[in-house]
Amino acid sequence: MANFAGITNNFKTKLLTGSHAFSPQDANTNRTVTTADTMYMALYLSSATITFSTATAYTTAGELIGTGYTASGNPLTSTLVSSNGTSSYWTASSNVTWTALTASTAIDCALMYNFTATTKAAVAVFTFSSQTVTAADFTLAMPTNDGATALIRVV
Amino acid sequence: MPQITIQKLQMNGWPEDGDLEEIDEELLSYSTGLVDDDREYTVWEEWRLEGKIVKRRAHVAIKKGMSTGIELQIG
Numbered sequence: 027m028a029n030f031a032g033i034t035n036n037f038k039t040k041l042l043t044g045s046h047a048f049s050p051q052d053a054n055t056n057r058t059v060t061t062a063d064t065m066y067m068a069l070y071l072s073s074a075t076i077t078f079s080t081a082t083a084y085t086t087a088g089e090l091i092g093t094g095y096t097a098s099g100n101p102l103t104s105t106l107v108s109s110n111g112t113s114s115y116w117t118a119s120s121n122v123t124w125t126a127l128t129a130s131t132a133i134d135c136a137l138m139y140n141f142t143a144t145t146k147a148a149v150a151v152f153t154f155s156s157q158t159v160t161a162a163d164f165t166l167a168m169p170t171n172d173g174a175t176a177l178i179r180v181v
Numbered sequence: 182m183p184q185i186t187i188q189k190l191q192m193n194g195w196p197e198d199g200d201l202e203e204i205d206e207e208l209l210s211y212s213t214g215l216v217d218d219d220r221e222y223t224v225w226e227e228w229r230l231e232g233k234i235v236k237r238r239a240h241v242a243i244k245k246g247m248s249t250g251i252e253l254q255i256g
Contacts, residue, residue, distance in 0.1 A: 161186050
C-alpha cells in the first residue's frame with residue numbers, strides 16, 4: 027500500500043458545484059454562504075492508502091493514532107485567494123504544527139480536506155519522506171504563496 | 182544541566198512503551214539530517230539513549246503545492 031499525492035479528482039467536481047470556499051464567496055441570490063470554509067490537514071501512516079484519484083473525503087482509515095494527535099487533524103489558517111492574472115492560488119497563512127507528538131508508526135502523507143463541508147470533502151493529498159516522531163513537534167511548513175508554488179493552484 | 186523530554190517506545194527498540202520523562206540532555210547523543218528534493222525540504226533531529234531513539238522531531242517544508250488546470254481555448 028502507498029499514498030499518492032495530487033489534487034483529488036473529487037475536488038475538481040466539487041469546485042464546479044461550488045462546494046469549496048477558500049475565501050468568502052461573492053454575494054449570490056441563490057445562496058447565502060458568504061464566509062470561507064475551514065480547511066484541515068490530517069496525517070496518515072506510510073502504510074495507508076490515500077490516493078488523489080480515489081480520495082473523496084476525510085477518512086480515519088490509516089490515519090495517525092498517537093499522543094498529541096487528535097483525529098481529524100489540525101486546521102489550516104485561512105487567508106484570501108490570490109491571483110497573478112493567469113493563475114489563482116491559496117496557501118494557509120501559517121505552518122501547521124503538532125506539538126509534543128508521538129506517532130505510533132511512520133507517517134508520510136497529509137490529506138487536506140474541507141472540514142466545514144458536511145461531507146468533509148477531500149481537496150489534495152500531500153506526501154513526504156517517511157518520518158517517525160517521538161515526544162517532539164512535527165511541522166508541515168507551507169510553500170511560498172505564488173502562482174508557481176502555492177499549496178493549491180488553479181492554473 | 183538542561184533537561185529534555187523523552188519517551189522510550191517499542192517501535193524504537195525499547196522493550197516496552199514508557200511514559201514521558203525528563204532527562205539530562207548531555208546523556209543523549211544527537212544527530213540531524215535532511216531530505217531535499219523537488220517536493221520537500223525536510224529537516225529531522227533525533228536524540229538517542231543507549232543507541233536507541235528517545236526523541237525525534239521533523240520539520241517538513243512543502244516546496245510546491247498541488248495544481249489543477251483549466252483548458253485554454255483560443256478562437
